[in-house]
Amino acid sequence: MRPGMLAADGTVRDLSDHVEDITGATLDDAALAKLAALDVAALPVVEGDLDLAPCVGGVGKFLCIGLNYSDHAEEAGMPIPEHPILFMKATSAIVGPNDDVVLPRGSVAGDWEVELGVVIGKTAKYVSEEDALDYVAGYCVVNDVSERDFQIKLTGQWTKGKSCDTFGPIGPWLVSRDEVADPQNLSLSCDVNGQRMQSGTTGKMIFSVAEIIAHLSQLMTLHPGDVIATGTPPGVGMGIKPDPIYLKPGDVMELEIEGLGRQRQTVRADD
Incomplete structure (x- = not known):
């Protein structure tokens, strides 16, 4: 590598x-x-x-923000959160942008989530919102792959349904912050088997990238190489009415964020 x-x-x-x-x-x-x-x-x-590896190696923390798009919260039938909803994704879930996504044994509700990824570039503690973007090294595409039954029905933290092996494709590129004029003005999309499922803009975020970094840095120290997935727009499989659509072996996901590149994963079942 x-x-x-x-x-x-x-x-x-x-x-x-x-x-x-x-x-x-x-x-x-x-x-x-x-x-x-x-x-x-x-x-x-x-x-x-x-054969592209994850765009950043040695990730210490993989932090994720839930329900951070107003239209996705509406889709999920959930109230707008007062503060960023935080859950963790195991770093062992991280794979390259074009690696297979493997559904674990017992999986019946695999789902897709295109998200803007933020990679921290320098140690951040008690950072103000005004200064927060200065702590960003760059941005990338993240697929926050989820197993909804594990996430919702196994009792406990969302982390259970978010941390399965291969559930964190990152990349293809780490685009330095100077190349992204406004992280709140990026289009993002996800196609499944050639059908557009998600289409949105980071302008719909409830909490901006700067707000997220400032908030998290009050709770914990953010270290260089930490990754923050900032939430997903509407169009996830769980939100399809009247019958949700979930991933099955052979499905192909293609995710893209304006200026940050494109991912492509084939889904398969674990042996």
């Missing part, structure tokens, strides 16, 4: 002579500035088919 950079000509360039991996240790402003200053044209082109 080698770190890479997407060049303007669409090729991927090898960064392994300059950085060992893209992790929290290489995401502060100074480290990113060094990468930005490289002569991209002089970097070796990565040839052949690419």
Whole structure:
């Protein structure tokens, strides 16, 4: 596995002579500035088919915000939350953007959720909303894959239905914050088997990226490399009326966020 950079000509360039991996240790402003200053044209082109790993490695915390789109809360029949709803997703769920999503044994209600991912670039504690975006290294696409029966019916935390192996595809790219003019003005979508299921805009977030970071930093220290999934727009399988639609082996999910790239996962059952 080698770190890479997407060049303007669409090729991927090898960064392994300059950085060992893209992790929290290489995401502060100074480290990113060094990468930005490289002569991209002089970097070796990565040839052949690419098997993309998660766009950030060594994730310490995978934090997720629930019911953070006003139209999704309406779809779910839930009241608008007064504060960000927080749950955790196990870091062992993290996979690459095009890896298979594996439904665990006993799964009957697998679901999709396209989300804007936020990757923290420097240690954040008691951060103000005004300064919060300065602590962002970059943004990425996240599929917050869910097993709704595990999530709702197994008694306990949502984490049960969110943390199954492969339930956290991240990437394809970690797009540095300077390339995203406004994280609250991005379109996002999810297709399942070629049918558009989710279509929305981050402008519908109840709590903005800045509000989320500021809120979480009052509760815990956010470290470089931590990932925050910021919620999903309407169109999840659970919300389809009158009969929900859930994932089955052979289904294909394709997720995209404006300027951040596209994911594609095939669903299969665990052995």
